[in-house]
Amino acid sequence: VVATDVTLANADWSDDPWMVSVDRLAGEIDLLSILFGPITIGDVEISGARVLFETNDEGHFNWALGSGEPSEASSDDGGGPVELVIGHALVNDLQLVYTTQQSDPLDATITHIEFSDDGTGMLDLDLAGSIGKSPVEISGRLGTFIGLINVGAVENDLSGHLGSIEFESRGRIAELATLGGADLTVAVHGPDLIAASAIFGLSTAESGPFQVDLGVTPAADGSNLELAASVGAMTAKIGGTIDSLTDPGVVDLTVNASGPNVAVVGAFASLQGSIYRGTTLLSTGGWSARTGASTSKASKPVSAKPP
Numbered sequence: 001v002v003a004t005d006v007t008l009a010n011a012d013w014s015d016d017p018w019m020v021s022v023d024r025l026a027g028e029i030d031l032l033s034i035l036f037g038p039i040t041i042g043d044v045e046i047s048g049a050r051v052l053f054e055t056n057d058e059g060h061f062n063w064a065l066g067s068g069e070p071s072e073a074s075s076d077d078g079g080g081p082v083e084l085v086i087g088h089a090l091v092n093d094l095q096l097v098y099t100t101q102q103s104d105p106l107d108a109t110i111t112h113i114e115f116s117d118d119g120t121g122m123l124d125l126d127l128a129g130s131i132g133k134s135p136v137e138i139s140g141r142l143g144t145f146i147g148l149i150n151v152g153a154v155e156n157d158l159s160g161h162l163g164s165i166e167f168e169s170r171g172r173i174a175e176l177a178t179l180g181g182a183d184l185t186v187a188v189h190g191p192d193l194i195a196a197s198a199i200f201g202l203s204t205a206e207s208g209p210f211q212v213d214l215g216v217t218p219a220a221d222g223s224n225l226e227l228a229a230s231v232g233a234m235t236a237k238i239g240g241t242i243d244s245l246t247d248p249g250v251v252d253l254t255v256n257a258s259g260p261n262v263a264v265v266g267a268f269a270s271l272q273g274s275i276y277r278g279t280t281l282l283s284t285g286g287w288s289a290r291t292g293a294s295t296s297k298a299s300k301p302v303s304a305k306p307p
Contacts, residue, residue: 002026011062016052019062023048038083050095057101082149088116094129107132121145122155134163134199151177156184163199165190171216179245182223186214193231208232216245225253234259 008020026045033040054062094110110129118124121144128137138160147154154176159168171184189211190196197204210231217224222243229236240253 001029010052011056011060013056013060014052014054014062016054018050019052021050022046033085038085040085040087042087044086044089046089046091046094048093049091050097053096053098055100083146084149086117086145088114090114108136115142117145121147125158127160131162132199136160136162147176151175153181163190163196164192165196165199174218181218182216182245183218184216186212188212206231206234222250232259 003025004023006020006022006025007018010016010019024045024047028042028044030040030042052062091110091113094113096108096110097105098108099105108129108131110127112129113125113127115123115125118141122141123143123145124140125142126139128135130136138158140156140158140160142148142156142158143154146152153172153174155172157170159166161167165188167186167188169184169186171182173179173184174181189209191209192207193204193210194207196210208231210229212229213227215224215226219241222241223245224241225239227236227238229238234257236255236257238253238255240251242248242253243250
């Protein structure tokens with residue numbers, strides 16, 4: 001099957017008419033799988049595609065399709081996971097654009113992305129492209145494909161770089177839609193924080209090599225978090241629990257930071273008073289700092305609970 005000039009209409013409030021446009025799409029479909037399932041596509045090739053993600057002033061997302069209300073034809077037992085198998089896919093010249101009414105567009109160009117099913121549903125992934133002017137490469141294993149398309153259980157063993165930033169991620173997420181049941185580790189490091197921040201249009205006064213190590217494990221009422229970070233001579237550790245990674249309501253974290261500049265450490269660790277997140281009250285205890293010939297320290301317990 002070959003199709004050219006494929007388009008998907010955008011939200012009616014957008015100035016851009018197309019949410020997706022594809023110059024050429026080709027695929028090989030197992031016809032019997034359409035009748036007996038799962039639908040199996042042996043090979044897919046896409047070239048010259050553009051995908052747009054945008055939000056308007058009211059916060060509406062262009063990919064939020066439909067009204068969100070159940071249709072008359074739907075029922076509690078009528079739906080199930082999408083069953084689809086793709087043996088191999090190759091995408092060349094894919095442009096991803098994210099824009100809001102308040103900021104400049106963020107462009108990512110995927111020069112080449114290829115993945116193949118390893119026979120277990122996991123995907124061997126190879127990606128090369130750029131975000132802005134910074135090259136990006138990612139390789140490793142991701143899946144299962146069924147878990148990805150159904151926003152369900154997903155495993156990953158990936159590594160790569162964005163500009164001078166190198167990263168690795170390994171582990172499993174039981175429910176991708178909510179990041180529930182996450183059991184994973186992530187490591188990010190680079191030679192200079194100022195150069196890394198500039199990739200995302202951010203500024204920082206701190207310079208030097210940086211390292212961030214994040215560990216997430218399931219907890220009885222959410223997730224355990226362990227984060228260690230360093231930049232130059234400054235180090236920080238954050239540990240505790242959080243009830244939800246996507247919509248936190250109850251947070252119990254402790255922050256410890258040390259470094260040669262007490263002003264920087266204090267700015268990082270000196271949360272004071274009470275902070276509300278929506279209807280959630282963040283209650284913070286007092287903090288202390290100690291300066292010596294070359295080091296300063298500050299610690300801060302942070303907890304959150306509904307008022």
